Amino acid sequence: MTTNFKSGFIAIIGRPNVGKSTFMNKVIGQKIAIMSDKPQTTRNKIQGVLTQKDAQMVFIDTPGIHKPKHRLGDFMVRIAENTLNEVDAILxxxxxxxxxxKGDQYILDRLNQVKRPVYLIINKIDLIHPDDLFPLIEQYRVKYNFEEIIPISALKGNNVEPLLDVLKGHLPEGPRYYPEDQVTDHPERFIISELIREKVLQLTKEEIPHSVTVLIENIETRESNAIFIQATIITERKTQKGILIGRQGSMLKNIGKSARKDIEALLGTKVYLELWVKVKKDWRNRQSQLKEYGYRDDDY
Known part of the structure; x- marks a missing residue:
């Protein structure tokens, strides 16, 4: 460690579907947060660790702040808002x-109660004309005293490195919180369940909203170091179960095939994946089941 080593925790907040997970994965260099074109994809806060020779930045990808419609939604918003008081900087x-x-104003009102430097990150600049950028900057500049306003494209990587340099320049001197080769604080079981859930969101389109969660029932290494994983997809209605299974099991097979590729990339070995589907009526509003499925307030 150099004498001027810097470190800190950085929260990424924003409305659903603004590209927080895409940014996290781009910065870390591999997929640790799932991505979908549907809002509210992220449910727990996910920490990604970027270690450089002179700094370690721990990014916290939070659920999108939105008006909750069920207990799971309440949990997601609490996680996002509680994170703001635990970090060194906020994106x-x-x-x-x-x-x-209106969702932005809701967030800005909460930021007014937080004594942390806030950076406005204008993402997806590759999707607008450059002439439209300056008016957007001015619109936000008058609403909050941002530390800096930085336009980027998380998908293309535009301006991401300069953003990291800016953050590093403002971080305090501190220790290396995680080993150099560690990229997240979440266990493999969590990431595997998220990768499976991502494929459900991607492959079922609008037919299955965010009424699913994934439980990893068993992981074990067998012959030739192959890893066998058994997982259950939980949904709320029998009709949704039918869609998830598909005709002659076709949808479930496609979900498993697609998820297995990402899991093999994550683990670096051959994976056998078995999937089941179970119905747990109205699980998103049941406190006991939320806790059972890993949504625990006392973890944060």
Whole structure:
């Protein structure tokens, strides 16, 4: 460690679907947060660790702040808002194409209660004309005293490195919190369940909303170091179960095939994946089942 080694925790907040997980994965260099074109994809806060020779930045990808419609939604918003008081800096990310909305004002009102430096990150600049960027900057500049306003494209990587340099320059001197080769604080079981859930969101489109969660029932290493994983997809209604299974099991097979590729990339070995589907009626509003499925307030 150099004498001027810097470290700190950085929260990424914003409305749903502004590209927080895409940014996290780009910075870390591999997929640790799932991505979907549907809002509210992230449910727990996910920490990604970027270690450089002179700094370690721990990014916290939070659930999108939104008006909750069920207990799971309440949990997601609490996680996002509680994170703001635990970090060294906050990245408030917006979608350049969507522009300012009521959801942004809701977040800005909460940021006014937080004594942390806030950076406005205008994401998806590759989707707008350059002439539209300056008016957007001015619109937000008058609403909050941002530390800096930085336009980026998380998907393309535009301006991401300069953003990291800015953050590093403002972080305090501190220790290396995680080993050099560690990229997340979440166990493999969590990431595997998230990768399976991502494929459900991607492959079922609008037919299955966010009424699913994934439980990893068993992971074990067998012959030739192959890893066998058994997982259950939980949904709320029998009709949703039918869609998830598909005709002659076709949908479930596609979900498993697609998820297995990402899991093999994550683990670096051959994976056998068995999936089941179970119905747990109204699980998103049942406190006991939320805790059973890993959504625990006392963890945060």
């Amino acid at each position: 408030f990310m917006i979608d350049a194409k969507e522009g300012y909305g």
